[in-house]
Amino acid sequence: MTVIVRFAPSPTGNIHIGNARTALFNWLFARQRGGRFVQRFDDTDVERSRQEYADNILTDIAWLGIEPSVVEYQSKRFAVYEAAIAKLKAAGLLYPCYETAEELDLKRKVRLTRRLPPVYGREALKPTAVERARLEAEGRRPHWRFLLPNFDTDPFSTRRTEVTWTDLVRGEETVDLASLSDPVLVREDGTYLYTLPSVADDIDFGITHVIRGDDHVTNTGVQIALFKALGAEPPAFGHHNLLTAVTGEGLSKRSGALSIASLRADGIEPMAVASLAVLTGTSENVVAARDMAELAGRFDLASTSRSASKFDPADLLVLNRTLLHGMDFAAVAERLAALGIAGARAEPFWLAVRGNLDRLADAAGWWRIVTQGPTQAPDLSDEDRAFLRAAFDLLPAAPWDGTTFKAWMDQVKAVSGRKGKALFMPVRLALTGLPSGPELADLLPLLGPEGTQARRP
Numbered sequence: 001m002t003v004i005v006r007f008a009p010s011p012t013g014n015i016h017i018g019n020a021r022t023a024l025f026n027w028l029f030a031r032q033r034g035g036r037f038v039q040r041f042d043d044t045d046v047e048r049s050r051q052e053y054a055d056n057i058l059t060d061i062a063w064l065g066i067e068p069s070v071v072e073y074q075s076k077r078f079a080v081y082e083a084a085i086a087k088l089k090a091a092g093l094l095y096p097c098y099e100t101a102e103e104l105d106l107k108r109k110v111r112l113t114r115r116l117p118p119v120y121g122r123e124a125l126k127p128t129a130v131e132r133a134r135l136e137a138e139g140r141r142p143h144w145r146f147l148l149p150n151f152d153t154d155p156f157s158t159r160r161t162e163v164t165w166t167d168l169v170r171g172e173e174t175v176d177l178a179s180l181s182d183p184v185l186v187r188e189d190g191t192y193l194y195t196l197p198s199v200a201d202d203i204d205f206g207i208t209h210v211i212r213g214d215d216h217v218t219n220t221g222v223q224i225a226l227f228k229a230l231g232a233e234p235p236a237f238g239h240h241n242l243l244t245a246v247t248g249e250g251l252s253k254r255s256g257a258l259s260i261a262s263l264r265a266d267g268i269e270p271m272a273v274a275s276l277a278v279l280t281g282t283s284e285n286v287v288a289a290r291d292m293a294e295l296a297g298r299f300d301l302a303s304t305s306r307s308a309s310k311f312d313p314a315d316l317l318v319l320n321r322t323l324l325h326g327m328d329f330a331a332v333a334e335r336l337a338a339l340g341i342a343g344a345r346a347e348p349f350w351l352a353v354r355g356n357l358d359r360l361a362d363a364a365g366w367w368r369i370v371t372q373g374p375t376q377a378p379d380l381s382d383e384d385r386a387f388l389r390a391a392f393d394l395l396p397a398a399p400w401d402g403t404t405f406k407a408w409m410d411q412v413k414a415v416s417g418r419k420g421k422a423l424f425m426p427v428r429l430a431l432t433g434l435p436s437g438p439e440l441a442d443l444l445p446l447l448g449p450e451g452t453q454a455r456r457p
């Protein structure tokens, strides 16, 4: 059986790190099994959905390293949903309801005072065709409810009907359908709620595993019933925990907080985002994976925690540094060239500075220092200046390599009697203008005899 998964956001904003967790869980799950990944946009809500957001989401998932087999839009698939609606109606499993919101609210209150569960009492199953015609004549339009399979049309019944499944994350799960109202699938204006298009598409695309946040657990009880009502075998389900901000606050596409686009703009590497999005709230250590293959090797859906996990953006910088420090020149050459870092010195420069970077773009600052000199004049005492002038007189002859700095310092030490910080710090300040940075042994050959002499105080 080919594994087919899907990531199905509504294109109503930019996806955040929590949505990325869902996308990546699906992608890694499929990748581990040689499966396929369907990118589906749940854009039936035309008011809130925008193509621009869908395009941004495609950019974001591509940046994270996800390659969908196919991209689908629910707004282009109404024929499929109409066919499913017709099937349910023919089976007597979809019924028209004419109650207004106020009437429903009143009914709910009546049930509560009678100590009955505040679910819809299926009163709309009772009216005859004549009564419905009268309501239509009054100008009322029905919304349509799916008759949940508890085969109990007594509005005051409390009989339980449980739907169970073995969740890929949470193990045995049960939803009691008797505790739920028959869900509205189609609104008065003919628009669809989330439930039916999602199930109809999962059937149509042959989705084998639905992996999503645990905000959907209750939906799954209803959806399993709907799969069956439409004559389809339900897929396997896995509900992972949600990520929250450090404050415990939930994430929302609309707020834009921790959006993938903002993290990209902030210069965070995609594998730092992917590693944190996937490994937070699992039994794995949150250590940066260099690529998807490595992350896939450390991903296990079943090891995900059941409770919400806090996500600390500060951890991203730590992962980012680790990734940059181990990155080969070939992996960054193009991006460095875009920063103007190119030519024969680009590779040794990268190897010299990568260990000092928080973000790749920080390399530009070091490149400026190496090629043009310190951005600010070093703060040196007269004594240090005199020491440096004597030291610069001792610079070895060309050609220079990785051993030159040590040879130079050995001589300066012997002549000046300075050692440790007193020896190295004035040299570092003279060469870079900064009190810390890359190894001077690596920087010196990059500066070359001319560049070094130009820094003589």
Ligand SMILES: Nc1ncnc2c1ncn2[C@@H]1O[C@H](COP(=O)(O)OP(=O)(O)OP(=O)(O)O)[C@@H](O)[C@H]1O
Residues within 6 Å of the ligand: 008, 009, 010, 011, 012, 013, 017, 018, 019, 021, 022, 211, 212, 213, 214, 215, 216, 241, 242, 243, 244, 250, 251, 252, 253, 254
């Ligand atoms: N904080 C979160 N952590 C992990 N997964 C999440 C989180 N929020 C949403 N998801 C998952 O992301 C997927 C896409 O969800 P959806 O498009 O409904 O986004 P949303 O962020 O929940 O919605 P909203 O647009 O209301 O902010 C769903 O599978 C959902 O379970």
